[in-house]
Amino acid sequence: MAKHLYLHVPFCQSICYYCDFCHRLYDAATSDKWLGELAEEIKSQNIDKELSTIYIGGGTPTSLSYEQIIRLLSLLKEYTSKLEEYTIEANPENIDEKKIDIFKHFGINRVSLGVEAYQDRLLAMMNRHHNFEDVQKAVSILRLKGIHNISLDLLYSLPSQSLDDFKESLEAVVALDVPHISLYSLTIEEHSVFGQRGYKPLDEDLEADMYEMAVAYLENEGYIQYEIANFAKPGYYSKHNLAYWHYNDFYGLSLGASGKINNIRYDNTRNMQKYLRHEYRENIIELSKKDMMFEETMMSLRTIWGIDLKRFKLRYGEDFKEVYKKPLDRYPDAFISDDKYLRVKNRELLNTLLLAFLD
Template sequence: MFTTLPPLSLYVHLPWCVRKCPYCDFNSHAAPENVPQRDYVDALLEDLDLDLATAAPRPLISIFFGGGTPSLFSPEEIGRFLAGVGQRMACASDMEVTLEANPGTIEHGRFRGYRDAGVTRVSLGAQTFNDQHLKALGRIHGSNDIQRAVDELRQAGLDNFNLDLMYGLPQQSREQAVADVATAIELQPAHLSHYQLTLEPGTVFYHRPPPLPDHDATWDMQLECQALLAQHGYEQYEVSAYARAGRRCRHNINYWQFGDYLGIGAGAHAKLTNAGVERTVRCRQPRDYLGRAPADRVTERRAVSGSELSFEFMLNALRLRDGFAISQFEERTGLPMAAIDSELRSAQARGLMKPVPGAWEPTELGFRFLNDLQEMFLPGA
């Protein structure tokens, strides 16, 4: 039984890119010559109207424009959408509004336009500062474009920005991976996302794998990069997320703490708590999405309950260094802690989790072998 509803966020999917990267398994599509920005924003607002009928009223704590490449959309259309949200919903006074941006799509003055539209945070897809590696990854930008984009951010007064970095790149050395992090630190982002390149099914790299560093080499990269980030004040608070004090990403934390989120746009996912927990998915293809009536855009709707509910909570919460509060598990799942007591005790016996006052958190060993720890909470495991 749910006595308290979780915080509410909004995810907005903008599905077009200049071109598809060979490692990308996100729902992204090569942009047409003229992206139908106005029609798409109109469809997003229709989508939002549909969701408001099922979402219990709560103020939005965050909005996240993901993609695709959201920076292909003009500041004017981003602003029109945000104004439409404000007319429909209550928004927290300190609401975080994040826009993902590709350094290769930023024109002079554009970040100032996004700031004026209501964007408070930018996530910049740098990936690497090595031009050879950028080319291997199929990126449209060069290392100079990253520096230029950061300069534009600062001129616009957007100092709350994230840099996305990858390691374990084709033929990358440990020294090169560490150099990427060192260069990123020099740019003084508020937040860094640092994750290993993986070969996801359905991608070009999966079907034609490039030569990647082996497991031991990537582990060495991870450890040395983590040490460098810690040395410069970036705290690892999640598997791939590092932040300076007070600059954690509130939107993503809401995911990991099993909060609620509306998801609108082509292929967007949503999670809402009412009498129970329900997940929905929108149709993936942009043309299909634009061509359907709002009620027909939802292609999947399923209730999450019982052992599946506790597993989904743990799948997310265990990504956080701080783990989860006992009260949070009970509030977000509607289940008693007894539902996972045996799994927690087993994980503790293996040295993967430890109890702390009012909470549970992964140990260093549990964080290192996170997949093994998460699997212990699978239904029937």
């Protein structure tokens, strides 16, 4: 049994030009059918009633109508009595007081808003349908309604984005004094509109400069970089995302979601027709102990704590430093360790180090 659940809402009110996630344009009829099928999928799973975190992502959960959001949250109600964190993603242009009242009614206590950039020209280039005033308004209504655990996402390495543009975006979100900020570097996916239009990624050196500038700036502003792409004020680490990085089990519900229970990982179909025919699972993968040890290493080393050595021994019956003696000996200066944890000194080198673990 898992203590964490991710639910994917596959609808958006418009499609961003960089996006390759599992999404489709919102329409009332299909989303009604999807909700009906979601109820069936939930019934078919043996979900622990005492979950500790739920994360509703997308897509855009706030693209649903008021009635549909009520239907969606009602489906999860019986699993919420012991929740410590209940997050929903929202877009600034389609969150409003009434939707926030519904969130509050169902116990949602954390909202993650897709900001992406401060400048109207960059937002328009991405086909985002909000401006920074919408973000300011959304944050202020959330606070007025008592939701203070707010996370804002920004993108960097956007076509034509300068270092100053990105600094301006960071300053704008920091000025809102939210407790959590996530930064994602744009990848130009072949199937996205950007990919099809032949947009090229930014120069790698500029991308690295943006990241380094952001890390230094946010740390100076009191944010702790607790994971490679995530920054929080003390006490506001995302409990749900920590479950992924600690390699805990989690349920994945709906189109395009993934889950992991014990040594089984599964990916749900991204095809709506298949989903509506109850053909939920696209891939089911049985993980070997070696796979799981490596995946736990890969995920945990992303965090400031690194590998929890006792947890590793408890889960796999093996000593981390023995299993990975070769890569640890190969890069003796790359890690810091005590009895409890082993972490990477410079997380920017993580990918290179992980290759050695993979060997």
